[in-house]
Each structure stands twice: as C-alpha cells, then as structure tokens.
Amino acid sequence: MEGGRYKVAVSDSTHYIQSVVVSPMSQLLSSDQLKLNDVFKVTQYNLNSSKGHTFLVLGSLEMESLMSIRSKIGEPVNVDHDPDIASTGNAAVRTAPPAAPPAVNNAPRPNPFQSNIGNATMANRPAVAPPTGGSEEPESLQPIANLSPYHNRWAIKARIINKTDIKKFANAKGEGKLFSATCIDNSGEIRMTAFGDVVDKFFDMIQEGQVYFISNAQVKIAKRQFGVRNEYEVHLEQSSLISMAREGGEALPSVRYSFIPISHVSNLDKDNNCDIIGIVREVGELANIVTKTTQKNLSKRDLTLVDTSNCSIKVTLWGQQAENFNDLGNYPIVAIKGARVSDYNGRTLSTSSMSTITMNPDIREAHELRGWFDSQGINEASRSLSTAANLAVSAKKDDRKTVAQIKDEFLGSGDKPDFFSILGTIAYVKSDATISYMACPTEGCNKKVLEEGPNMWRCEKCQKVFDRCDHRYIMSLQIGDHTGQTWVNAFNETGEQLLGKTAEEMYHLKINDDAAYSAVFKDAIFKPYVFRIRAKQESYQGEMKLRCNVLSAVPVNAEDDLDNCEWMRNGDFHPTRLDAQQDAAHLIVNAKRQSNVENVVAIMTMGGSSKANYNMHSHRQGWRVMPPLVLKNRQNSNQRQRIIAFLGSPLEESAQASLASIGKLLKKNGVALDIISFGSQEANATAVAQVLAAAAAVEANASNLHEALLAPGCECHVLQVGAGESLSEMLMTSPILLGEDGSVPMGGDFGMDGDMDPELAMALKLSLEDEKSRMEREKGANSSATNPPAENEMVVDEDDEEAMLARAIAMSMESAAQEKQQ
Numbered sequence: 001m002e003g004g005r006y007k008v009a010v011s012d013s014t015h016y017i018q019s020v021v022v023s024p025m026s027q028l029l030s031s032d033q034l035k036l037n038d039v040f041k042v043t044q045y046n047l048n049s050s051k052g053h054t055f056l057v058l059g060s061l062e063m064e065s066l067m068s069i070r071s072k073i074g075e076p077v078n079v080d081h082d083p084d085i086a087s088t089g090n091a092a093v094r095t096a097p098p099a100a101p102p103a104v105n106n107a108p109r110p111n112p113f114q115s116n117i118g119n120a121t122m123a124n125r126p127a128v129a130p131p132t133g134g135s136e137e138p139e140s141l142q143p144i145a146n147l148s149p150y151h152n153r154w155a156i157k158a159r160i161i162n163k164t165d166i167k168k169f170a171n172a173k174g175e176g177k178l179f180s181a182t183c184i185d186n187s188g189e190i191r192m193t194a195f196g197d198v199v200d201k202f203f204d205m206i207q208e209g210q211v212y213f214i215s216n217a218q219v220k221i222a223k224r225q226f227g228v229r230n231e232y233e234v235h236l237e238q239s240s241l242i243s244m245a246r247e248g249g250e251a252l253p254s255v256r257y258s259f260i261p262i263s264h265v266s267n268l269d270k271d272n273n274c275d276i277i278g279i280v281r282e283v284g285e286l287a288n289i290v291t292k293t294t295q296k297n298l299s300k301r302d303l304t305l306v307d308t309s310n311c312s313i314k315v316t317l318w319g320q321q322a323e324n325f326n327d328l329g330n331y332p333i334v335a336i337k338g339a340r341v342s343d344y345n346g347r348t349l350s351t352s353s354m355s356t357i358t359m360n361p362d363i364r365e366a367h368e369l370r371g372w373f374d375s376q377g378i379n380e381a382s383r384s385l386s387t388a389a390n391l392a393v394s395a396k397k398d399d400r401k402t403v404a405q406i407k408d409e410f411l412g413s414g415d416k417p418d419f420f421s422i423l424g425t426i427a428y429v430k431s432d433a434t435i436s437y438m439a440c441p442t443e444g445c446n447k448k449v450l451e452e453g454p455n456m457w458r459c460e461k462c463q464k465v466f467d468r469c470d471h472r473y474i475m476s477l478q479i480g481d482h483t484g485q486t487w488v489n490a491f492n493e494t495g496e497q498l499l500g501k502t503a504e505e506m507y508h509l510k511i512n513d514d515a516a517y518s519a520v521f522k523d524a525i526f527k528p529y530v531f532r533i534r535a536k537q538e539s540y541q542g543e544m545k546l547r548c549n550v551l552s553a554v555p556v557n558a559e560d561d562l563d564n565c566e567w568m569r570n571g572d573f574h575p576t577r578l579d580a581q582q583d584a585a586h587l588i589v590n591a592k593r594q595s596n597v598e599n600v601v602a603i604m605t606m607g608g609s610s611k612a613n614y615n616m617h618s619h620r621q622g623w624r625v626m627p628p629l630v631l632k633n634r635q636n637s638n639q640r641q642r643i644i645a646f647l648g649s650p651l652e653e654s655a656q657a658s659l660a661s662i663g664k665l666l667k668k669n670g671v672a673l674d675i676i677s678f679g680s681q682e683a684n685a686t687a688v689a690q691v692l693a694a695a696a697a698v699e700a701n702a703s704n705l706h707e708a709l710l711a712p713g714c715e716c717h718v719l720q721v722g723a724g725e726s727l728s729e730m731l732m733t734s735p736i737l738l739g740e741d742g743s744v745p746m747g748g749d750f751g752m753d754g755d756m757d758p759e760l761a762m763a764l765k766l767s768l769e770d771e772k773s774r775m776e777r778e779k780g781a782n783s784s785a786t787n788p789p790a791e792n793e794m795v796v797d798e799d800d801e802e803a804m805l806a807r808a809i810a811m812s813m814e815s816a817a818q819e820k821q822q
Contacts, residue, residue, distance in 0.1 A: 005150070010056065013074035015082060019056040020150045028061075037072055041065035046140065048152045053080055057150045138215055143187035147219050147232055155215035157245055158183035159252045163208050164353040166199055179203055180354065183214070185252055189229060191222060191354070194236040202236055211249030216240045229258070255356060257337055259365055263309035265349065266385055268341045276349065277335040277365050278305030279373045281312060283327045299323050305334060306382045308372045314386035315339065316350040321357060331378070333369055335361045343419075347385040404483035412535030412546050420535070423556065424479040425528045426498065431521045433510070434476075435495070436503035438469040446472060471503040479531060488533065490550040497553055499524050529553040567649030570679060572723035577648045577679050580727040584676065587728050588644060591737050598636055641671040644736065650683040659687055663694025672715040674736045678727055681720045692716050
C-alpha cells in the first residue's frame with residue numbers, strides 16, 4: 001500500500017493485469033471487506049499504459065456482486081505477455097464509461113448583500129474566449145475526489161471559485177510566470193496551475209464562477225501551504241483541453257467551507273490554513289508598506305473578527321482584497337476561505353491570492369452568528385488572540401522547552417532563530433548601571449544617543465541633538481527551571497512588566513534611594529512566568545555565543561500549566577481528565593483566595609508533555625528546590641505552607657524510589673502535602689502511600705493510608721476519585737477544601753464559617769498564631785535540647801547530595817559574578 005492506494009493483480013480467469021486500487025474501493029481493502037480471491041463487478045475504472053506495460057486504475061465496485069471463494073480460478077497469464085492481445089493493442093480490454101456523480105440540488109441562491117472581495121465583478125469580466133475542444137460531456141468524466149497521478153485519461157466538470165492574477169518569478173532556471181485557480185465539484189476541490197506560455201493560452205479563458213470541462217492535464221503532489229484541501233493539484237499544459245459547460249452547472253456548489261471557531265486558531269500550527277466566519281468589530285485604515293524582497297508597495301488593511309466562542313482575532317487583507325474591502329457598517333459578517341495562520345503578536349490570520357472573502361454570505365452559519373451577536377455578543381467583551389501578552393499563552397504545549405533542552409537540542413544554532421516557551425522562575429537580575437541605556441526620544445527610533453555636553457544628546461541615526469533622552473531597559477536576568485538555569489536578555493516592555501517600574505523611574509531611584517532601588521530587584525525574583533524566547537547564535541568578539549532574548553513574559557496561570565501529558569486526554573472523566581483537572585484547579589484557587597485575602601496560590605511544576613506519564617523522577621530537582629524555595633520566600637512568613645498535587649497519570653517505577661525522600665524533605669520544612677489522585681489510583685496507590693507517609697511522619701501503606709492520615713495533628717490529605725465521578729464535586733466535600741468539621745478554615749485550626757464574620761475569623765487567626773509563637777518561645781527557653789526549626793525556616797540535609805535548597809541563591813550569585821568578570 002502506498003499513500004492509501006493498493007497495488008493488486010485482477011484476473012478474469014484467462015488473463016490477469018496489474019492494477020492500482022484508489023478510493024473509494026481502497027477503503028474496502030483497508031477494512032478487509034475485500035479480500036484475496038474475491039469475485040466482484042467493477043463499475044468504475046480506467047485503462048492506462050506506461051513504458052510498455054498496461055495497468056488498470058480501479059475506483060469502485062458493485063457490492064451486490066461481491067462473492068468470496070477459497071482459491072483462484074483458472075491459470076491466468078499476464079495480459080502484457082499474450083501475443084494475441086499485444087497484436088490488437090488495448091482493444092482487448094474494454095473500458096466502460098463510469099457513471100456521472102449524482103447531481104445535488106444546491107445551486108447558489110442570489111444574495112443582494114453578497115460580494116467577493118478583491119475579485120472582478122461579473123459586469124467587469126472580459127468576454128470568455130471561444131471554448132477549446134467543444135462543450136460535449138467527455139466520456140471519461142471523473143469526480144475531483146478520484147483524481148490521482150495514476151489516472152492518465154480523465155476529465156472533470158468543475159466550477160472555478162477563485163483565480164489569481166499572473167505572478168512573475170525568477171529562479172536559477174530564469175524568469176517565469178504563473179497563475180492558479182481553484183476548481184470545485186460535489187466531491188471536493190483541487191488547485192489548478194499554469195506556467196509559462198500556458199498562462200497566455202488559458203488565463204483570459206478561465207473566469208470565476210463559470211463551469212468548465214477540463215482534461216489532458218497532469219496531476220501532481222500538491223504543496224499544502226496553498227490551502228486547498230486536496231493532496232494533489234492539476235498542472236495545465238499546452239495540450240490541455242478546457243471548454244465551458246453549457247448545461248448542468250447549477251448542480252455544482254459555489255464554495256465549500258470548513259469553518260472552525262476562532263478560539264481553535266490558537267491550536268493550529270503556524271502557516272496552516274483554515275476557514276473562519278466572524279463579525280467585523282473593527283476595520284483598520286488602508287496602509288501601504290514596502291516589501292523586503294521586491295521593494296514594491298503593497299496595500300494592507302487589518303480587520304478584527306469575533307464569533308460565538310467570544311474570542312477575537314486580527315485578520316490582515318493584502319493587495320486588491322484590502323483596497324476593495326467595503327465596510328457596510330452595522331457589524332457585517334465576513335466568511336474567509338483559506339486564511340493563513342501566523343504567530344506574529346500572538347495568533348493572527350492573513351489572506352492570500354488563493355483566499356476567498358465573502359461579505360454577509362447567505363448560509364446557516366452566518367444567520368446563527370448574526371442572531372448570537374445581536375442578542376448578546378454586541379455587549380460582551382471578547383478575549384483577543386492577537387496581542388503580544390497572549391504570545392506565550394497561545395503557544396502550544398509541545399512548544400515548551402526546558403533549560404536543559406536549549407543545550408541538548410542545539411536551539412538557536414541553525415541559520416534561522418528558534419522560538420519557544422519556557423516555564424521558569426526568575427533567579428537573579430543584574431542590578432548594575434547597565435540595566436538601561438540612554439535612547440533617542442524620537443518616537444520609533446530608540447537608538448542609543450551620545451552625550452556631547454550638559455543636556456545635549458546626539459542621535460547618529462536622526463542626525464539631531466536633543467536636550468533630553470529616554471531611558472530604555474536592556475536587562476540581563478537568570479531564569480531557571482527543574483533542569484538548570486540560563487541567562488536571557490529582556491528589553492523595555494518586558495523589563496517594565498518584570499520590575500513594575502519604567503527604566504526612567506529606576507534611573508532616578510538609583511541616584512536618590514539606593515535601598516529602594518535594590519528592593520525592586522528583590523521583589524522581582526522567585527516569581528514564575530511563561531517566557532517566550534528567541535534563541536540565535538551571534539558572533540561576539542570573534543566567538544559564537546548563544547543569545548536568548550525574552551519576547552514576552554506572562555505570569556503563570558494555574559489553570560493552564562497543569563499535567564498535560566497523553567494520559568490526560570482520556571475521557572473517563574467528563575469531558576477529559578485534563579478538563580476535569582482544570583476545573584478542579586480553578587475551584588481550589590478561588591476557594592483558597594476567598595477564604596483568606598492573604599493566601600497566595602501558584603503552580604510550580606507539571607507533568608512532562610513528551611512522555612505518556614507524569615515523570616516525577618525528571619522533576620525531582622523541581623520538587624526538591626523550587627516549591628520549598630518559593631514557599632520560604634513568601635511575603636508573609638506566618639502563612640502555612642502547603643502543596644496540592646494532582647496525579648492523573650501513572651508514575652514511572654524508577655521515580656517511586658525518590659518519593660520517600662521528597663516526603664521527608666517536605667516534613668522537615670513544615671510543608672503540608674495534599675494529593676488528588678484520579679484516573680490511575682490503583683497504579684499509583686503504593687507511590688501515594690510512600691510520599692504521604694513520609695510527609696505526614698506516619699506508618700502507612702496503601703491499605704491503611706486513610707486511617708493514618710486521620711490521626712490528630714496530621715495536616716496531609718489524599719483524595720482518590722474514581723472514573724465517572726465528578727472531580728470538582730468530590731473536591732468540594734473533601735478536607736482539602738473544608739476543615740475537619742466541614743467548615744472553611746481561615747488559616748487556623750478552629751472551625752467556623754469565615755464568610756459569616758470575616759473580621760472575627762481574622763482576629764481569631766492572628767490570636768491563635770500569637771499564642772503558638774508565645775508557647776514555642778517558652779518551650780525553647782526551658783529546653784536545653786537543640787531547637788527544632790521554625791515553620792518558616794529551611795532545613796537542609798548536607799548529606800543529601802540532591803538537597804540544593806540552601807545553595808540555590810548562592811549559585812545564582814556566583815554565576816552572576818562569573819558573568820560580570822567575563
């Protein structure tokens with residue numbers, strides 16, 4: 001089998017012939033409905049010859065005639081080796097014309113509001129040239145879906161729904177020209193292209209909206225970036241025949257859409273094509289740009305579309321499509337076929353010469369969209385996919401990299417830069433005078449200026465001297481994850497987001513208040529972000545060095561950065577494990593924040609996306625260093641420390657050996673652990689018991705874990721949810737969200753409803769904390785033994801070579817000093 005096609009030998013008991021089976025008949029072979037030695041009647045086929053060999057292309061058969069037998073009939077010989085057949089040519093094998101596809105009454109209805117953007121109207125179209133080859137229906141008529149390179153003798157009857165202008169190009173072979181058109185019938189669509197002198201023959205003849213018979217052309221593998229949903233395309237030749245169909249054109253569709261919601265565009269890869277329909281919320285002004293390659297002026301116009309998914313996206317029209325766009329007002333509907341996905345400033349769409357744009361189409365989707373917008377959408381705020389802040393969020397999870405992968409996969413070492421995202425934490429920010437530079441105040445320039453005297457700065461680009469200058473960030477910072485740390489550069493907009501102040505403010509703060517200046521950097525570290533990185537090797541002082549620039553930094557969203565491995569696609573929890581986990585995480589975040597305004601909730605680690613497991617072994621350093629380190633540096637050191645872990649996929653056996661040491665480390669540092677196990681409870685029962693028993697300092701195994709965790713003073717919990725149950729509903733009634741007596745705690749061990757009297761709850765909480773502190777001080781004064789660590793202190797076991805907790809900041813500072821010396 002090759003590409004969904006089968007090579008077989010068929011026999012009539014006297015002769016056999018090599019054959020190629022294509023769709024739909026090939027589907028019978030794939031599903032084993034058609035087997036070896038079966039007897040059947042062929043209803044659609046073509047006879048072809050190549051290099052002296054004859055072969056058949058089989059398209060379909062009559063199912064009623066299908067009969068199975070145990071062995072072959074007769075002793076057939078190859079039809080190419082029979083001298084009697086060879087002397088009479090191919091006449092011995094007769095070809096019956098296939099039946100034409102059934103007509104479908106879906107003729108396009110006239111619509112006074114419908115127009116095709118960027119295409120000539122019927123009134124302005126030139127007269128059609130006289131048809132070539134007559135207008136009679138060819139005997140070898142085939143549906144577009146059956147075309148393939150194996151067919152030599154074919155003809156199609158199709159409507160032209162799109163035609164490009166003549167494009168000129170130049171390559172190693174010289175200069176050339178081409179044009180393309182999209183053909184459609186009831187079975188599908190295909191792209192048709194003409195090159196060189198063939199363009200002059202057929203360009204004026206082919207007109208949009210008309211129906212033609214097309215034959216004597218080559219079928220080749222298609223270039224999928226052009227957006228036509230067919231694995232093949234037609235190349236016209238000088239010998240090709242094209243004639244206008246006089247009858248039957250009303251049965252062919254005018255366009256076929258496969259719409260997707262705007263919210264799903266973020267899941268598509270860059271340069272993919274899609275069909276969308278949306279309400280025009282904003283129309284940009286017509287602008288002209290100069291292309292980098294041809295240095296020609298090109299018109300562009302930006303539209304903002306919104307649909308029922310309540311997401312909006314920017315769509316860019318080019319050339320005549322931008323110039324001919326007519327804003328009809330009152331939020332018109334636009335349907336676009338063949339829009340191309342781009343990752344510039346998040347997710348955007350752009351049209352091409354092969355795109356079809358229709359205003360206010362008379363289709364079901366347009367009527368449903370209009371009803372939604374008029375009733376509710378016009379008053380609702382939509383989420384934009386086309387913003388710089390959305391760049392890292394909209395990136396697919398398989399775009400995520402770790403710090404170690406930057407080196408292991410040689411990112412940035414190619415001819416073009418690599419773009420990826422990193423889920424990491426700021427470990428260190430260089431705070432010397434090089435965090436900013438003096439820039440030209442001219443809008444859009446931003447070049448470095450030279451100080452020529454008091455209040456005199458010169459810009460070499462603008463060739464002007466200014467009495468002031470702007471300060472812009474050019475920061476170096478170290479970010480890290482569970483696999484290591486790396487240096488990256490951040491510029492003005494990103495720097496303002498990370499530090500919370502402008503470069504101008506930081507410049508004056510360093511001069512006037514050095515303590516406040518240092519405090520800004522201290523507040524910026526140990527915060528997690530999703531960093532969008534551009535990596536490229538550049539030459540510096542004759543040496544190639546990797547340069548990583550931060551394009552955007554988005555604070556971590558606890559609902560987006562959860563275990564997203566292949567196991568989470570299972571549908572044993574409605575609608576999937578991943579969706580159930582996101583709902584539960586949302587519930588936890590809201591409950592913890594509402595129970596106490598001082599509570600802080602954050603995500604610190606997640607499952608690996610490259611393997612079908614939650615690889616805790618590879619995340620061991622993340623578990624041992626990052627969560628305890630961030631918890632230690634929390635703003636309110638009196639707050640309790642807790643980690644809530646979702647476990648929705650099986651653990652590797654190699655990872656389970658480290659779970660006990662992880663639990664002991666959490667116990668030493670006063671960190672409580674809750675585990676929500678769902679979907680793989682039996683496979684993870686032993687592992688859950690090991691880590692919770694160590695974290696709670698109890699003797700427990702998988703069978704008595706629940707009883708052991710109910711012991712007085714135990715702050716660890718486990719929630720096991722079976723398939724089919726609601727994860728959120730089970731969580732709402734569990735001790736993870738409720739106190740032991742069923743009430744929501746306000747951070748203390750007393751039980752009450754904090755919503756009834758939040759001031760009293762907060763007073764009780766503070767009173768309890770003060771009483772605990774007094775008792776601990778008295779106990780320490782009366783005891784000669786070594787004091788146990790306070791709840792907010794970090795305990796480090798120096799004998800454990802993996803306990804890098806106390807050295808994390810020191811390592812960052814050492815790396816910073818080394819970098820400064822270089």
